[in-house]
Amino acid sequence: MSTVFLISANTNVEPYPVYPIGMSVIARALYxxxxxVIQYxxxxxxxxLAHLRCAVAKAKPDCAGISIRNVDNVDSFTSHTNRYVHKAKLIVEALKEAGIPVIAGGAGFSLLPxxxxxxxxxxxxxxxEGERKMVQLIERLEQNxxxxxxxxxxxxxxxxxISAPLWDKQLLHYYLKESGVINVxxxxxxxxxxxxxxxPHLxxxxxxxxxIADVADELEMLCNYGADNIFFTDSVFNDREGHYLQLAEEIIRRQINIKWCAFFQPGPIEKDELIMLKRSGLQAIESGTDATSDATLKGLHKSFTFDEVIEFNNRCVQQRIPxxxxxxxxxxxxxxxxxxEGIANMNSLRNCVVFSFSGIRLHKGTPLFSRAVREGLLDHDKSLLDPFYYFSPHLDKDEMNAALTAGFKKRRDRLFPPDEGQQRINIMKRFGFRGILWDQLIKFDDISEKTPTTQSLLDSTHEN
Known part of the structure; x- marks a missing residue:
């Protein structure tokens, strides 16, 4: 059997450091x-890189795997300075100095293999998905x-x-200290x-x-390690069949004491469902709203209207869910x-945070890439290793960005450009706050659950 040195190449800490569960899932399969298996x-x-070289020399592995989580930071304002694959290239070069084969994988790699x-x-x-393929590949290498x-x-x-990750105690300790959030x-x-x-491509x-029982077992195990703040990493947590509600029921039944957040698609949701989700530990909701008017929601092939976004947000406000x-x-x-219209729509939403982005990072295999080719914005064979952003040909992006800056500048809970939100989160980090953090930017109309210290900190972030 082989000694396999697995590396998570991700060093991005925005909005907060994220435990490398992709690497740990592969580690479980290999183990x-x-x-x-060595997880690094x-x-x-x-x-x-010097520390990495020393670790590889000490381990003397037969092969290495590198997990590439992101290609870039998908921010059209700063992406030219945040090309994460360059760091991956340096890591691969350091590994190959040891004379071992290097296997690349991960979500970022899978987009541009x-x-x-x-x-x-x-x-x-x-x-x-690499669990089975990684095992098969290494077996073939062993057998020449x-x-x-x-x-x-x-x-x-x-x-x-689908198995749970092979959780590493040292890495859990690091991420609990640095962000307080563990992803499941x-x-x-x-x-x-x-x-x-x-x-869908990935x-x-x-x-x-x-x-459900496996997930609940994993949550109990993480709680035993001190993890009580969970982010569910599903593409959309509130699936149509309601499995997310079954998980919430199991968390309540087992009395698992956690706070959690997840990505929801805005749409019909009942009051009693939100009440139950809160009982299970729901702390906040991140909503994949994506567009801000019925016309642009349709353009992105979204299955809901902006009226449904308003209703979804109102339901959250009624239950005081950020x-x-x-x-x-x-x-x-x-x-x-x-x-x-979109600026007015987003400013009309009560007691919520809005993260706004300019332009859409294109990837091949998506309907939007095909549309961009049809509209003559790029050639079908163009490499997307350097990011290319879709902007509607019906507008001037500089005029749009200026309108967004002006439309949101007086709101501390309307974050544009994207790095403004990160600056505020970084200030809260320096004051020792941990967790998703953006929920601290919300003050509900009828009561304030913020301490004076937190409130004054939020005021200072707005002034900055």
Whole structure:
């Protein structure tokens, strides 16, 4: 059996450091196949190539795997300075100095496998879910059999066979200290068809649910390690079949004492459902609203209207559940009229935070990429290793950005450009706050649950 050195290349800490569960899921599969596995996190290890070289020399592995979580930071204002794959290239070069084969994988790699493999110099690549393919690839290397350079998409792993990560105690301690939030996946796949989204490409259109008992067992185990703040990383937590409600019921039944947050799609949700979710520990909701008017929601192939967004937000306010809406301006069918309508719409939402972005990072295989090609914005064969952002041809992006800046500048809970929100979160971090943090920007109309210290801090972030 082989000694496998796994590396999480992600060193991004915005909005907060995120435990590398992708690497740990692969570690579990390799461990159960009998291999010796070493998990190495660049962020937790101080982001030092020299330290990495020493760790590899000490471990003397037979091969290495590098998990590339993101290609860039998907911010059209700053992406030219945040090309994460360059760091991955340096890591691969350090690994190859040890004379071992390097296997690349992860969500970021899976979006641009050929380009990233060539750019980084990795020997092999695994696209999509890697648990089974990684085990098979290493077995073939052990047996000196022919190995494909890139292992592409295969049939998705059934939900009841998706295992928990091989949690590393030292890494858990690090992320609990640095962010206080640990991420857990309850399902894979996305049943929606948003025009720009890569989730169906990465995980498939069919929802695959992990057994509720397995997820609850994992939550109990994490609680024993001191984790009480969970972010469910599903593409959309509130699935149509209601499995998320079954999980909430099980958390309540077992009396698992956690606070949690997740991405929801805005839409019909009943008062009693929100009450039960709060009983299970729901602390806040992040909403994939994406667009800000009926015209642009339709352009992104969203399945709801803005009236439904308003109703969803009102339901959250009634239960005093902080809600953050993530929206993108400049998408399909956007023009200055819809921009102004969108600003007014988002400012009309009560007691919530709005994270606004300008332009949509394109990826091949999405309907929006095909539309951009049809509109003559780029060639079909263009490499997207350097980010290309879609902006509707019906507007001037500089005029749009100026309107967004002016439209949101007097609101501390309306964050644009994206780095403004991060600056406020960084201030709260320096004062010792942990968790999702943006919920601290919300003050409900009838009561204030903020302490004077927190409130004064929020005021100072707004002034900054």
């Amino acid at each position: 159960e196949a009998g291999h010796k 996190d660049m962020l937790a290890a101080g982001n030092s 050929t380009d990233i493999l060539e750019y980084t110099g990795a020997d092999f690549g695994v696209v999509g 059999k022919e190995v494909k350079q890139i292992y592409g998409r295969e049939n998705e792993i059934p939900g009841d066979e 996946q309850t399902k894979r796949g996305c049943e929606h068809s948003c025009a720009y989204c890569t989730y 995980e498939g259109h069919k929802i695959r649910i992990r057994p 809600c953050a809406h993530y929206v993108i301006f400049g998408g399909p069918d956007e023009n200055m009229d819809t921009v102004r």
